[in-house]
Structure formats: structure tokens, C-alpha cells
Amino acid sequence: MLERLLPALLIAAVVVVAVIVVQRRSAPPTRPQGAHRIPTDIDRRDFPRPEAPWLVAVFSSRTCETCAGVLARVAPLDSDQVVVCDVEVSEAPELHARYGIDSVPITVIVDVDGVVVDSFAGPVSSTHLWAAVAEAREPGSTPAGCAHPDDGEHDHTHDEAHDHRHD
Numbered sequence: 001m002l003e004r005l006l007p008a009l010l011i012a013a014v015v016v017v018a019v020i021v022v023q024r025r026s027a028p029p030t031r032p033q034g035a036h037r038i039p040t041d042i043d044r045r046d047f048p049r050p051e052a053p054w055l056v057a058v059f060s061s062r063t064c065e066t067c068a069g070v071l072a073r074v075a076p077l078d079s080d081q082v083v084v085c086d087v088e089v090s091e092a093p094e095l096h097a098r099y100g101i102d103s104v105p106i107t108v109i110v111d112v113d114g115v116v117v118d119s120f121a122g123p124v125s126s127t128h129l130w131a132a133v134a135e136a137r138e139p140g141s142t143p144a145g146c147a148h149p150d151d152g153e154h155d156h157t158h159d160e161a162h163d164h165r166h167d
Contacts, residue, residue: 036121037100042114046095047085054082054137055110056129059101061089066123067105073126074107077133109136 044050047057056074060067071086078084089096089104109118109132118132135142 036106037102038106038116038119038121039099039101039108040116042099042108042110042116044110044112044114046098047083049083051112052081052083053112054133055085055108056082056133057085057087057108057110059087059089059096059099059104059106059108061104064104070105070107070120070124070129073124073129077130081137082133109133111136 074084087095107120108116110116117136131142
């Protein structure tokens with residue numbers, strides 16, 4: 001009986017080890033859920049009107065429907081004080097690479113010194129976007145209920161599903 005059990009156990013162990021090795025080799029590397037690469041600093045000279053006090057840049061892709069919605073929501077913010085810029089990946093791949101953008105849309109709100117003061121990964125409502133710009137321009141101005149959607153604080157991320165990842 002032991003003579004039959006020992007070879008069966010040995011075969012089972014070999015199969016288990018083979019399955020583990022195959023799974024490890026075929027599993028793509030992953031990042032934790034919500035771990036988007038969002039720059040903390042931007043060289044304002046990479047964007048139009050670097051002398052303007054504020055920049056709202058949307059890193060996007062033509063094939064991303066969510067990006068189109070975000071771009072429509074940021075467009076009305078464009079003014080003498082706020083530059084709105086679409087950084088479309090096929091038109092500006094070097095900027096996506098320079099700032100480590102690997103998913104879209106990524107929206108950053110940047111001050112005149114190039115500091116990213118707030119950001120959103122994925123879709124963002126007009127209310128949250130406009131409140132974030134107002135808060136950046138004048139801290140303490142965000143009305144109740146308009147705080148950043150994550151946890152009520154500006155923590156530089158808004159984790160929603162995103163449409164595209166860059167390879």
C-alpha cells in the first residue's frame with residue numbers, strides 16, 4: 001500500500017510545483033488598486049502660458065471616452081488666471097513619459113511654481129473639479145459637500161476606474 005501511495009504523493013507534489021511555477025511566470029506585474037502615477041511637480045515651461053497663476057492639465061487619449069468628458073468639464077475654467085491644457089498621448093507622448101503618466105485621464109491642478117496642488121485619476125464631476133480649483137486658488141473657499149470625493153481631504157488622488165493604461 002505504501003509503495004503505491006509514495007509515488008502518487010510524489011507525482012502530486014511535482015504537479016503542484018509545476019502549477020505554481022507556471023502561474024508565477026504568466027502573471028503580469030501589478031500595482032495595488034488605485035496606485036496611479038501622478039506627478040507632484042510640473043515644469044510650467046512644458047505648457048502654454050507658464051506665467052499664468054494656474055494650470056489645469058488633463059493627460060488624455062483620443063480613444064478614451066472618459067477623457068472627453070473630463071475635457072468638456074475643464075474647458076470652462078480657461079481664463080486669464082487658469083490655463084487649461086489637453087495633453088493627448090499621441091500628440092505629446094514625451095510629456096506622458098516625462099511625467100510618468102501610465103493611465104488616463106489624469107487631471108492635475110498646478111500652481112505658478114509647478115507644484116501639483118491637487119489631482120484626479122479617472123472621471124471627475126464638474127462640482128469636484130471646480131471646487132478643487134477654487135480651493136487651490138483660495139484655500140478655505142470650498143463649500144460643504146464639495147470637498148474632494150475620496151475622503152473630504154485633498155490628498156492628490158481620486159481613485160475611480162480609468163479607461164486606458166499606457167504600455
